Amino acid sequence: MLVPVFDGAEEARVLRLDDDLEVQETSSVPMAWVRTGTARQYVRSSKLVRTSEGPALFYSTENFLVPPLNAYLVPLEANGAPKRGPDGEVLEYRLLDRPADDGPTVVAASTEHDRLVVLWTTGGPLTPPIQVMGTMVDSKGQVLVAPKALFESPSGWTPAPANALWLRNGELLVALTEESGAGQGTVRVRRLDAGLEQVGEERAFTTSEEPVPQLVDLGESAGAPLASPVLVWRSREAPESLRWIRVAGHLFEGGQPVTWLKDTPGYIPWFGAFVDDGVLRLSWLSRFFEPGENNTPLYWGRLWTQDPGDAPVERTPGLALMPLNEHAMWVLMEKVAPRRMATMYTATTDDGQFLDAVRYCTP
Template sequence: MNARFWWSGVVLSCLAMAGCESSGGKGDAGVVVEDDSGTSVDGGPGDAGPGDAGTDPLACEKQHGVCAGARRAMVDGAYEPECTALSYGADYESSETRCDGLDNDCDGVTDPSIESRITALPGGYALGQISSLRTEAGVLVAVFDGAESARVLRLDDDLKVQETSSVPMAWVRTGTARQYVRSSKLLRTSEGLALFYSTANFLVRPLKAYLVPLDENGAPKRGPDGEVVEHQLLDRPLDEGRTVVAASTTEDRVVVLWTTGGPLTPPIQVMGTVVDSKGQVLVAPKALFESTSGWTPAPESALWLRNGELLVALTEESGSGQGTVRVRRLDAALAQVGEERAFTTSEWPAPQLVDLGEAAGAPLASPVLVWRSREAPESLRWIRVAGHLFDGGQPVTWLEDTPGDIPWFGAFVDEGELRLSWLSRFYAPGENNTPLYWGRLWTQDPGVAPVERTPGLELMSLNEHAMWVLMEKVAPRRMATMYTATTAEGQVLDAVRYCTP
């Protein structure tokens, strides 16, 4: 039989079969048939049609992305009734998980963001009451929800909770007056993982701080008696307020910063102390900074450098919309080294220090400062980035946000690259003057314009505590940003995972 007429018969027979009604991908190069002489003939798109699912009886169901042009593979002498990876090729995924710049599931969207709900939250969460840290076992998230213990969640790469550990609060362990958590942070110290938190009682003072060693899964370590191991780092009867902490991963040193004094009890000073991971004092508490302008100073961020020095970012705020960010180098004894850098800004600059690592050069060349500032006359909120802080580096603007919106940002270093994410939040009164906050979620990578990651691309309902985001790397070329949102059921911790360039 002539091969042409034989192939026409195959097509007619196939049209009568429901299994031939499908669409596309990258499967095999073509359907192989034989003519009367036994010679193989490629029955590819050139023989059977242009590759369109509506005209080609062997075209696969999906025709977008890596599935474009795909035709049914033959399995055990018969064509697949529904196309699988055999037809679509090695790049195909039924549900896209790769960050490879391809539309792997053939739905017309390349490397989509993925939303997930991590956990419900009983109340509003302010800055410092939730923290995260990537470990070999997954992503740890510590949640202080006002209960008698903190929760440490261990998440997998899809940010699904795999395990929950409980860390009893210090006042429960000691039987003292109930306190509330002012600041917390998951740390990687030279001795392993740990959870830091500071507390004050409901009459504000005293200020206390603790360190709880954790295992890789986030569970608190226990002593021979079975009790949770906990080390007190700070006990300041006359102080209160937010604390800042940073741990060295090469030496057993943990620095704690806080503010002492107030308008009625001057002077207002930024204080600091250095302890080891068991709470032994290495540098006694000492004053690090006192404002000469009468503005209110506060510690904001701290970072141990690769040369053993400590970098701190302090703010001074006038109370009338003006502010200054000061960056200082300190030695191991908390004495100032060299000259500081100062940046004029507006209120609540929320500066963060990050280190780009060895790839960026010497220890003093790799730190980067990120902060925000409101610019007149449009009252735009800008996110600024400055590197080479002690070699004349000048600020670069990464974002000019919408007038009226306030960006609450997070900064993360991924293999020497700075990445940002932020909630762009604004206030709008609701029914009966009920305060409502709304916002959008954004991310930005170096040299790339901001990308909106708001789930559904619709305004998110937030609350007054939605003033932060957390960032973690969950897989190669995949980041996650976590934030609190408001639902009809209450507050939740949500996340968006997204691909990076």
């Protein structure tokens, strides 16, 4: 298993882990600004993807939350080391060069068709309209579909790309969010063709702020390509203001949301979703904060997992509240052996910040 780590240094590290989650090898990937000798940038989004040429590291950068927005793809060897050219240089393909844009990016790769889609947002309150943009490239960065506008909020809310998934029929499924700025939100799910044109009708789900939707595919066991995608998202519901995790399948056959979790009041779940042999599994950090010295927030949380139809199971090491850092807003799930899953997250101690993991059995 390969796990990329960005910690603000001038290089990314790719860890190769065995099925006991022991580090076997560490490789370094120099950041683009180091390689080219240009001004320092900050990593905004990153993801390890599998292309038709093998694994690759995608990351996007900006100048401390302001333009320009750039994105890169670094092909990796099987052990996580960056591939190199004939003169020993690290191979790296620039996928985005947007002088006036900033913000997070979304990427999804198709190994079958050698295509990657990259989504981002352009425009702002002072430079309307705000639009979700998209482009398509191959595994060597060659442009297949030039950057184009995919979505603009009809309500005037702020739109953003959230997640993307290639379907087994060659179509692309994208999840877009709109937020009102006053606690209201919408998640829109759309199908796109190879030219990034919309196919059929979209699905829209009313939610609250920061729904962080994720798309997964249950695979052939769940039926046809349009029957197997599943959407998972978070919502805050009145009157208790509890954070819920909801799941909707059969998105284009009228499937309705099912609530998997109602979290403890005051806690916010940051979740990950994983499909194992047609079974959807969830994991999340249930996190809250309290004022510390000089009103500096202190973050604490618990780790949970859940399988369909089962009650949540706490996986917090030692079953005591975990000290977390302000960026502990994700979990990463991976199958490491038959009936064995791993959930990775970041934790904080007096000695620093750590990438930790829990290995557990599944039904």
